[in-house]
Amino acid sequence: MVGHKVGLTSVAMQEQFGIDQPDSGLLLDSMAVNEGGELHLGDLVAPRVEGELAFRLGSDLSGADVSEEAIRGAVASTFLALEVIDSRYGFEGLTLVDSVADNAACGRFVLGAPVAGLVPELGKEQLACTVNGAAAASGYGRAILGDPIRSVAWLVRQLAAFGTGLRAGDVVLAGAVHASLPLRAGQTVVVGSPRLPQAVLHVA
Incomplete structure (x- = not known):
C-alpha cells in the first residue's frame, strides 16, 4: 500500500455517477504507472481518466478532530495526477456501495513531478486535461470539496472511525x-496547470 484516493469529491463527478458523497480507496504499488508510461487497456474493464491534485505526506495524520492547519503542515509535496478509474461492475447504475466494494473504482494512477511543500491557494489552480493534444476537460482546485485540503481532512476523519490514519510517505489523490x-487505445492524456508539472499517460 502506498497511499489512498478520495473519490466523488466534485459536483461534476457526483452528478456523472448519481452519488452525492465522497468515498475512498487504497493505492497499491501495482496501480502506479510511471510518468509518461503506458497503460494497457486489456488489463482493465471499463477505464476512464480524471485530472487530479495529489499530495505526499511528510508526517503522520490521524484523529477525528484533525485540523486543516495540521494537514497543511503535514504535506511534503504537491503533484498533478491522472487517475484511471475502473469498475468490475461497469459504471452504468453504479451505487456508492458498489464503488466502496470496488476500492472506490481505483484502477491506475500516474503522478507528475513533485513540487516541494504545499502549493498555496490550490483552490485557484486551474487544471486542464488534453487528449491527443485537444482540450478535453478543465476545472479548478476548488471543485474538490471547495479546497483539496478538505478532501484530505475528510479522509483522515473517515479513517479515524476505523482506528487508523495516514502515514508519512503516503500519497493521497485528493479528487478530480x-x-x-x-x-x-492510442490516446495520450495530459493534465497540466500553471504551477505544477504535468502528468502524462500513454494508452496502449
Missing part, C-alpha cells in the same frame, strides 16, 4: 476537478 473521460 472534472467529470471522467473515456479511455481508448
